[in-house]
Amino acid sequence: MPSLKDLRNRIESVKSTRKITKAMQMVAAAKLRRAQEAAEDARPYAERFGAVMAGLAASMAGNEAAPALLRGTGSDQVHLLVVMTAERGLCGGFNTNIAKLARQHAAELKAKGKTVKVLTVGKKGRDQLKRDFADDFVGHVDLSEVKKVGYVNAQDIARDVIARFDAGEFDVATIFFSHFVNVVTQTPTAVQIVPAAFETDEDDAGAGTVFDYEPDEGEILADLLPRGVATQIFSALLENGASEQGARMSAMDNATRNAGDMIDRLTIEFNRSRQAVITNELIEIISGAEAL
Secondary structure, eight states: OOOHHHHHHHHHHHHHHHHHHHHHHHHHHHHHHHHHHHHHHHHHHHHHHHHHHHHHHHHTTTOTTSOHHHHOOSOOSEEEEEEEOOSOOOSTTHHHHHHHHHHHHHHHHHHTTOEEEEEEESHHHHHHHHHHHGGGEEEEEOOTTOSSOOHHHHHHHHHHHHHHHHTTSOSEEEEEEEEEEETTEEEEEEEEEETTOOOOOTTOTTTTOOOOOSSOHHHHHHHHHHHHHHHHHHHHHHHHHHHHHHHHHHHHHHHHHHHHHHHHHHHHHHHHHHHHHHHHHHHHHHHHHHHO
16 A cells, blocks of 8 residues: 555646646647648638649540659559658547558558558658558658748658659559548548549539630649649648647647546545544554553
């Protein structure tokens, strides 16, 4: 049975931990508001950009003159998985869920005889995946020194991916990130970025409209497709940023609650132990007095 001093020290330790988790929760809440606004503000642009690209891609369907980023290599033997996680932990299952989705996807590809290559963004994903896919790693992007992720960071990642594609290192590239829904819900998501895959919206008002492009569709796509890759990566980074802060806020809130419950239990145990000690002392005093 722990002594009163041990219980007192443990209570003070848990109280200190609760102060830290409460402070982290408040910081995450402040960062979440800005990250959520950034992610939500980027969605309309990304969606509209994707709709325009989908129309251009549809007009080039089956055309051998289409850019390589659109038509692909004609094979799907080598897959590049771009796994985007956080640089820090203490955010619940945020990093684990993304790594789990990437791990499942890689296992399915290998079961089909495909070659898998892994490019990680964020050290938490790298730490989790290197246990199973260390031999498949081809690169890592460290954003730990970046105070605020911007479009320039997405461009750097996109240039790296496109350069590898141009060098013939892979046939298909897929990014893995977490889509922000709300504070308690973040959905691990996989999106193919090379060759470009666009979802056509039949309800779009301009879906049936015929456009004449100058220059032609091929030249426009050749210029826009690299930007499209960067835009998708940037959107994923913003979604990840909001998801990370939401997950950290929820995790720290749960940790603060658990610390409070533990303090209550330890306080009750401390009071009972102190009462037992006082009772024993009284018994000893009374017994000594009666012996005299």
